Amino acid sequence: MTMKVALLGGSGFVGTRLLEKWLLSGSHDVRVVVRSPGSLARMARFALPAWEQADVFDPVSLSRAIEGCDTMVHAIVGDADQIATAAQAALQACRSAGVRRLVYLSSASVHGQNPAPGTNDLSPLRDDQPAEYNNAKVRAERFLRDASGVEVCILRPGIVYGPRSQWFSGLPRALRSQQAFLVEGGQGICNHIYVDNLIHAIELGLAHPRATEGPFYVADDAALTWREFYRPVVQALGFDLSDFQVVPAAPPSPPTLRDRVMRVNRGRASQLLMPMFSRRLKDAVKAGLDRYSAAAVPNGFVLPQPRTPAADWEISQLHTCATRLPMDRAVEILGYAPPLGAAEALDRSARWLAGMWGTATPADPTASNDGRTATA
Amino acid sequence: MNGMETVNVGGAPLRVLIVGCGALVEEYQGPAAQEAQRLGLLEVVGLVDRSEDRLARCGRFFPSAARYTDLDAACEADLALIATPARSHSSLALAMLERHCHLLVEKPMCASATEAAAMQAQADRCGRVLAVGHFRRFFPALETIRSMIGSGVFGPVRRIVAEEGGLFRWPAASAGFFTREEGGGGVTLDIGIHMLEILVSWLGVPEILDYADDAMGGVELNSAGRLRWATGAEAEIRLSWDVELANRYRVEFERATVTWRTGQATDLLIEMDGVSAPQLATSRRAHGSSVEYSLPQHGYLGAFTAQWKDVVDAIRDQREPRVTSQTAGAALALVESMYGRKRLLDIPYLEPAERLRARQLAGVQ
Secondary structure, three states: OOOEEEEEOOOOHHHHHHHHHHHHHOOOEEEEEEOOHHHHHHHHHEOOOEEEEOOOOOHHHHHHHHOOOOEEEEOOOOOHHHHHHHHHHHHHHHHHHOOOEEEEEOOHHHHOOOOOOOOOOOOOOOOOOOOHHHHHHHHHHHHHHOOOOOEEEEEEEOEEEOOOOHHHHOHHHHHHOOOOEEEOOOOOEOOEEEHHHHHHHHHHHHHOOOHHHOOEEEOOOOOOEHHHHHHHHHHHOOOOHHHOEEEOOOOOOOOOHHHHHHHHHHOHHHHHHHHHOOHHHHHHHHHHHHHHHOOOOOOOOOOOOOOOOOOOHHHHHHHOOOOOOOOHHHHHHHOOOOOOOHHHHHHHHHHHHHHHOOOOOOEOOOOOOOOOOOOO | OOOOOOOOOOOOOEEEEEEOOOHHHHHHHHHHHHHHHHOOOEEEEEEEOOOHHHHHHHHOOOOOOEEEOOHHHOOOOOEEEEOOOHHHHHHHHHHHHHOOOEEEEEOOOOOOHHHHHHHHHHHHHHOOOEEEEOHHHHOHHHHHHHHHHHHOOOOOEEEEEEEEEOOOOOOOOOHHHHOHHHHOOOHHHHOHHHHHHHHHHHHOOOEEEEEEEOOEEOOOOEEEEEEEOOOOOEEEEEEEOOOOOOOEEEEEEOOOEEEEEOOOOOEEEEEEOOEEEEEEOOOEEEEOOOEEEEOOOOOOOHHHHHHHHHHHHHHHHOOOOOOOHHHHHHHHHHHHHHHHOOEEEOOOOOOHHHHHHHHHHHOOO
């Protein structure tokens, strides 16, 4: 059934593929909400879809932008502060604009990056985890779960991958510069989901009568170890798993001074005040923070060395994860069945990335070309 | 002190009119013109834009410059910077040439190679300088590569692999930037025009062997192509507004390979016989017979200032500017040819039905 869908986060990784699928299939009448026209770049491959500019953290602005839509897909990424604010704004905006249903992309990280054995969708959540991102998603879920006046479907994808995903996009450079790493060899379980499988779950979330009975963890049909997860992509790029450096797991670390300052800087008050200060002063503060945060050089006799990759706590937890999260509820209640197997999904992702980085043919070998021969 | 401090020995500063006060002027051309003004090369006497808001933002660089929302009302000037959307460059350039202005026109210099030729013809008739804003040509690193090619010190160029890409972050003011009608194109026109102009300035105009992009009724986000010169040299190019690419130009000569990382104004890596040698492309100044030192070089931003200096010097010395419509127009013609023979870039993650629809939308069935 075609519906009018407001899409938030249309320029992000998930939003880009979602929009691409819908524009190519014509399955929904989509309206993209962006913070600035610059965010339209990734969707401009197509004749631009309907779009509105709005402050996604401001319910009044957002409400105006989504008027007339039946549903909303919320696929915004942000830091911990933005996550909570954006979820609240989205709900209030849906309520005032009469948008019937909100599909909210939460995260499996509400259970932590390395959940305890036996964790499932109904396990109690904590908002005092070492990772603020996790806590913010927990709080956003609580707010949405307790809300009224709008149907809310909460989906909890784990490691979402595919073209443009953060898990793969930086890999070619990391491999070439010998900075790619796996914590303790990457033997932990990767609770992954291919972006198209997540989109299938989103479509169920938009239409299924019981979608409001979430939250639902959604995933691929298999859960590979991290090293197996990376293998096809690494090989397509002309490297091998042995090109990953094996690094030890790291403990939680408190936020640095730079982290704290940058967090304040992202606040609304700061955004209003910042234009009052000169660029020179801002550059000086930034440079000072960088210098202050940089590792101290022990003494002048120390020889320069290539940077050794180091994992932070979150990545350490992910790469050593011992638990495969179950998606029973999504399967039973929504009838969720991932359309694409992990092997095929990883192969598609690998071929895309290899094509972008010139380790595969750039042109579509199956496409006809008005008689011209493909030469690349 | 830098190498440009003592340049103003040729007369009064040139009067400059800046036409179009968008993000480019606010971020780069404005501060660069301000620096050129400080050096005594020019004086910005007027700013023109339809938006009072944009005029006010750029006005802070030039408090004494007059502000106009109508070009016809603008004051007289010796030199005009045209920094409006590319579709308007040609008509504005012709109008300013009628007013006897020399021109610095931002890239892409206009909407078509035909317009570029008309602009140059009119500039020739009026006896005015027409320079094009390909600021990267003022990176010492790129000029050094051009010298290496010209001198043949490493033998002929065999192959070039040029890759530039990252997530689009330019503060585009409107959606028009992303439409074929207003913006003219996507990443190939936006970033590729720089790349192609550089390649043309190095090796002349190539033949296009292949071109593919991912526009499906809109403008391309990713593109790839192959070029070949009469000398036998070939180039592979890859461009993206979408994801980070290697961001480097790798020039394979017969006896050495030289790598330039995009955005690095002075750094080069030369590999010869398996030995890598990082190089800093800076000028050196001799003092007497035994003392010399490297001049501190301008960086990325300084290239914009160097371009102002080059244009002012070209006007005063009655010579061609470093970036002429010849190379800029040739780059534009290459982009046009690429669009004309475009194939759909392989998008291997599409479902079969999506692939079919993508080809329909791209018009390449």
